[in-house]
Amino acid sequence: xxxxxxxxxxxxxxxxxxxxxxxxxxxxxxxxxxxxxxxxxxxxxxxxxxxxxxxxxxxxxxxxxxxxxxxxxxxxxxxxxxxxxxxxxxxxxxxxxxxxxxxxxxxxxxxxxxxxxxxxxxxxxxxxxxxxxxxxxxxxxxxxxxxxxxxxxxxxxxxxxxxxxxxxxxxxxxxxxxxxxxxxxxxxxxxxxxxxxxxxxxxxxxxxxxxxxxxxxxxxxxxxxxxxxxxxxxxxxxxxxxxxxxxxxxxxxxxxxxxxxxxxxxxxxxxxxxxxxxxxxx
Amino acid sequence: xxxxxxxxxxxxxxxxxxxxxxxxxxxxxxxxxxxxxxxxxxxxxxxxxxxxxxxxxxxxxxxxxxxxxxxxxxxxxxxxxxxxxxxxxxxxxxxxxxxxxxxxxxxxxxxxxxxxxxxxxxxxxxxxxxxxxxxxxxxxxxxxxxxxxxxxxxxxxxxxxxxxxxxxxxxxxxxxxxxxxxxxxxxxxxxxxxxxxxxxxxxxxxxxxxxxxxxxxxxxxxxxxxxxxxxxxxxxxxxxxxxxxxxxxxxxxxxxxxxxxxxxxxxxxxxxxxxxxxxxxxxxxxxxxxxxxxxxxxxxxxxxxxxxxxxxxxxxxxxxxxxxxxxxxxxxxxxxxxxxxxxxxxxxxxxxxxxxxxxxxxxxxxxxxxxx
Numbered sequence: 161x162x163x164x165x166x167x168x169x170x171x172x173x174x175x176x177x178x179x180x181x182x183x184x185x186x187x188x189x190x191x192x193x194x195x196x197x198x199x200x201x202x203x204x205x206x207x208x209x210x211x212x213x214x215x216x217x218x219x220x221x222x223x224x225x226x227x228x229x230x231x232x233x234x235x236x237x238x239x240x241x242x243x244x245x246x247x248x249x250x251x252x253x254x255x256x257x258x259x260x261x262x263x264x265x266x267x268x269x270x271x272x273x274x275x276x277x278x279x280x281x282x283x284x285x286x287x288x289x290x291x292x293x294x295x296x297x298x299x300x301x302x303x304x305x306x307x308x309x310x311x312x313x314x315x316x317x318x319x320x321x322x323x324x325x326x327x328x329x330x331x332x333x334x335x336x337x338x339x340x341x342x343x344x345x346x347x348x349x350x351x352x353x354x355x356x357x358x359x360x361x362x363x364x365x366x367x368x369x370x371x372x373x374x375x376x377x378x379x380x381x382x383x384x385x386x387x388x389x390x391x392x393x394x395x396x397x398x399x400x401x402x403x404x405x406x407x408x409x410x411x412x413x414x415x416x417x418x419x420x421x422x423x424x425x426x427x428x429x430x431x432x433x434x435x436x437x438x439x440x441x442x
Numbered sequence: 443x444x445x446x447x448x449x450x451x452x453x454x455x456x457x458x459x460x461x462x463x464x465x466x467x468x469x470x471x472x473x474x475x476x477x478x479x480x481x482x483x484x485x486x487x488x489x490x491x492x493x494x495x496x497x498x499x500x501x502x503x504x505x506x507x508x509x510x511x512x513x514x515x516x517x518x519x520x521x522x523x524x525x526x527x528x529x530x531x532x533x534x535x536x537x538x539x540x541x542x543x544x545x546x547x548x549x550x551x552x553x554x555x556x557x558x559x560x561x562x563x564x565x566x567x568x569x570x571x572x573x574x575x576x577x578x579x580x581x582x583x584x585x586x587x588x589x590x591x592x593x594x595x596x597x598x599x600x601x602x603x604x605x606x607x608x609x610x611x612x613x614x615x616x617x618x619x620x621x622x623x624x625x626x627x628x629x630x631x632x633x634x635x636x637x638x639x640x641x642x643x644x645x646x647x648x649x650x651x652x653x654x655x656x657x658x659x660x661x662x663x664x665x666x667x668x669x670x671x672x673x674x675x676x677x678x679x680x681x682x683x684x685x686x687x688x689x690x691x692x693x694x695x696x697x698x699x700x701x702x703x704x705x706x707x708x709x710x711x712x713x714x715x716x717x718x719x720x721x722x723x724x725x726x727x728x729x730x731x732x733x734x735x736x737x738x739x740x741x742x743x744x745x746x747x748x749x750x751x752x753x754x755x756x757x758x759x760x761x762x763x764x765x766x767x768x769x770x771x772x773x774x775x776x777x778x779x780x781x782x783x784x785x786x787x788x789x790x791x792x793x794x795x796x797x798x799x800x801x802x803x804x805x806x807x808x809x810x811x812x813x814x
Binding site: 212215216219221222242245246247248249250252254256257260262263264265269272273274276277278281282283285321325333 | 446447448450453454456457720723806807808810
């Protein structure tokens with residue numbers, strides 16, 4: 161991480177409100193965030209905390225209600241609507257939770273298509289796509305379609321695809337959520353390596369505590385605001401990370417279990433022994 | 443498709459082979475119906491006008507206001523023949539006697555027929571080509587080869603025409619169409635059964651004389667007649683047949699094209715719905731709505747092109763089959779009609795793409811980030 165460098169991303173007073181009046185939902189409220197080149201920022205928080213809304217605004221897919229987002233010197237909040245697809249194609253890389261590879265295309269074509277969208281065509285696009293897939297150790301799987309790849313391989317293709325435009329900012333939405341432990345760690349390390357080697361800023365939105373190992377900074381988003389990160393514990397029902405002062409908890413035998421939602425707590429209550437033993441075992 | 447780009451639209455379209463197979467088949471059936479209808483129509487036109495087009499006559503003279511053979515009854519006084527022969531520029535003139543009747547085999551099998559009575563000598567307005575036997579003498583008839591095959595008749599067999607039992611003296615070619623056939627009998631026999639009135643006078647021009655000029659001279663010299671050149675008479679014959687069949691052909695064509703529209707529309711909509719999430723991803727990666735729209739249009743185009751190509755192959759096969767099993771139905775595929783059907787189908791394809799297009803233009807790139 162380069163602490164002293166000018167931020168690649170500068171977010172100020174970012175706010176997003178859906179609806180109006182009594183029905184208004186304040187998804188993101190006055191968020192400030194600077195991300196330096198080569199820095200990996202992890203944003204965690206419970207479901208409905210505004211993580212995805214924040215990510216969509218950072219990725220020029222959702223207009224903020226107020227505030228500013230500067231990426232590569234461009235204020236996304238005021239950029240014309242029709243310029244946004246081009247901005248996305250030229251300045252951002254996206255990694256999705258479900259990999260989101262196009263099933264009709266091979267691994268190579270999935271990456272090549274993103275090259276096309278970024279402005280490269282023909283042999284140039286193909287060579288760049290092949291080079292990126294080789295960089296993520298998939299040189300032997302170029303012609304394979306997504307249904308012939310493992311989860312880890314799919315996510316590596318998605319990572320290669322996210323790099324085609326040499327993006328200033330890489331945005332990752334739950335990049336390890338659909339991967340087992342070893343593939344999850346593999347992808348996490350890959351993302352870290354890409355940030356360090358290329359000086360690329362990375363913003364990850366995730367519940368996955370393991371990603372804290374590769375993040376330079378971790379933010380906790382709750383009710384649309386960044387709050388001070390406290391110690392985390394694991395919801396024994398859904399496995400999600402929750403703050404130690406989480407609202408929903410269950411006390412028994414001198415132990416306190418914390419939950420992401422009242423539903424998880426209620427489910428725990430139906431059979432505490434089953435969840436508790438699993439939690440302690442984990 | 444742009445050169446050097448990943449053909450996403452085509453890959454998506456052909457990914458599910460069963461779906462694309464059904465789509466292409468649906469479009470092909472729709473196009474096939476239109477092509478075959480057009481082909482039968484064009485073939486019928488050729489058959490119906492075959493005798494007129496093959497005739498050596500440059501000018502046709504008929505009763506005033508009668509302009510066709512089909513659906514017409516022309517009666518000219520016998521002296522019209524000499525009047526025409528006396529016009530300057532007329533090299534020859536022959537009477538043609540004509541009525542509509544049936545030809546009936548001895549087993550009772552019948553076929554609707556035009557009966558042409560002509561002078562066997564010199565025989566200019568008789569059958570153009572006799573493939574078996576010879577021209578008719580009194581008490582004889584020449585029938586067409588298709589009718590001969592249909593009714594299992596040959597030279598020497600007997601048929602009933604205009605209530606008279608006649609011996610078949612010869613078999614002609616190219617004189618049967620989807621509606622009727624043509625049989626030829628001597629003028630004397632025709633007059634004996636039907637009276638002295640001449641139906642048409644057919645005239646040939648002297649060498650170097652223009653047919654239209656000759657027609658004008660005959661019209662001026664012979665009152666109470668309609669005089670047309672051969673090409674005018676052919677056009678009139680085509681027009682009356684077209685007028686009689688246009689409505690039904692138009693209805694069938696509209697139905698076929700509506701089937702095509704439904705097939706294209708539904709299948710592209712289904713494909714778009716199935717790929718909605720992926721389209722969201724493509725938009726998130728930076729594709730503008732125009733690129734996705736172009737993809738849907740390309741899919742419609744591909745569906746139509748492949749479906750139409752299949753339809754053309756099937757249409758050729760249908761034409762061969764009809765020629766073999768129903769010789770009186772001739773299918774003629776004409777390039778302008780094929781091109782017209784293709785253009786219509788393309789328009790249908792584009793129309794069918796409108797609903798999926800509308801949907802694809804509304805796809806939110808943010809949908810790529812929402813969990814499946």
